[in-house]
C-alpha cells in the first residue's frame with residue numbers, strides 16, 4: 445500500500461520492537477479502512493500539502509498517490525476555491541476560527557483531466573498528530589446535483605405548462621365573453637343607423653341612448669381584456685368588496701343584450717340579510733352568472749314565457765349561494781358527466797367553455813359550483829362563495 449509511507453501511518457512499522465506486531469496489525473486495519481472507504485479521504489499538513497490520498501480519492505480525482513503526494517491540495521480545486529484555500533488555512537491556523545471544520549460544505553473538485561465536479565467536503569483536524577494535519581472527507585455529489593437540477597427543471601416546466609394552460613383556458617373564455625359585447629355593439633350600431641335614416645321622426649334621443657349602450661358594451665369588452673391582464677399578473681389584487689345583489693341586477697341587465705331573455709320572466713329572489721360583503725372579482729362573478737343565465741335561456745329556447753329564477757341565500761353566516769333555476773330540457777347522463785370539461789357543448793354555436801371557466805373562477809374565490817335537476821324539469825346551477833375570504837386575504841398579506 446502506497447499510504448504506508450505516509451506520516452499518518454506511522455513509521456513504527458519498520459521498527460523492530462516487541463510492539464511490531466500490534467502496530468503492524470493496526471496499520472493493516474487502517475489501510476484496509478482507507479481502501480474500503482467509498483468517500484475520498486485526503487490528509488494535508490498545515491501548509492496544505494497532501495500527505496495521504498486513499499483509493500477512492502485516486503478514482504475520484506484521477507491521480508495516482510505519487511502524482512499528488514507532497515503537492516498542495518489546491519491542485520484538486522478549481523477557481524475560486526483554489527485561490528481562497530491558502531487564506532482559509534492561514535486564518536484558521538492564526539485565529540482557530542473555522543469556516544468548514546465540523547460543518548461540511550458543497551464545493552467543487554477538479555480532476556486531473558480538468559473536469560470540475562460537485563463535491564461535499566467535510567474537514568477535521570488530526571488532533572494528536574506530531575504536526576498540523578487535516579483530514580478531508582470528500583463525497584462526489586454529481587448524481588445528486590444532476591437529480592436536483594433535473595427536478596428543478598421539471599418543476600419549472602410544469603409551472604410554465606400550467607401557466608400556459610390556464611392562459612389558454614382563459615383565452616377561450618375571453619373569446620366567449622368578447623363575443624357578447626361585440627354582437628351587442630353591432631346590433632346597437634345597426635339600430636342607430638336605422639334610426640338616423642328615418643325621415644319621419646326625430647330620433648336624436650334614441651340614437652344617443654343607443655350610443656350610450658355602445659359605449660357601455662365597449663367598456664365591458666375592454667374590462668374583459670383587463671381581466672385577462674390581471675388574471676395573468678395577480679388575481680388576488682383584482683378583488684374588491686362586492687355587493688352581490690347589485691352585481692346580480694347588473695348581470696341581468698347585461699344578459700338582456702341577448703334579446704331572447706325578453707321571452708322569459710326573470711324572477712329574482714335575493715337574500716336581503718345583512719351579512720358581510722364579499723371580497724370578489726366582480727367582473728369574474730358576473731361572467732359566471734351570465735353564463736348560467738344564458739345556459740338557462742338556451743335550455744328553454746322552445747319554452748317561451750317559461751320563467752328563469754335567480755335565487756340567493758346565506759348557507760351559513762359566511763357562505764352565500766347563488767342559484768339559477770330554469771325549467772328547460774335538463775341534462776342527460778352523458779352531459780351531466782361532462783359539462784365541466786373544456787369544450788364540451790351540445791350547442792351548435794357553443795364553445796363549451798362557459799362552465800369550465802366558471803369553475804376555475806369560483807374555485808379561485810374559494811367557492812364551489814354545482815348543479816342538480818330542477819322539478820318538474822330543468823336544472824338548478826349554483827355557486828357558493830365564502831364571505832370571510834376578505835379576512836383570509838388580509839391574513840395572507
Ligand SMILES: Nc1ncnc2c1ncn2[C@@H]1O[C@H](COP(=O)(O)OP(=O)(O)OP(=O)(O)O)[C@@H](O)[C@H]1O
Pocket residue numbers: 620735739740743770772773774775779783788789790791793794795796797798799800822823825
Ligand atoms: N341550464 C342548463 N340546462 C341544460 N343543459 C345545460 C345547462 N347549462 C349547461 N348545460 C349543458 O352544458 C354544456 C356546457 O355548458 P357551457 O356553459 O360550459 O358551454 P356552452 O354553453 O355550450 O358554450 P359557451 O362556451 O358559449 O358557454 C352545454 O352545451 C349544455 O349542454
Ligand SMILES: [Mg+2]
Pocket residue numbers: 735738739797798799
Ligand atoms: Mg354556456
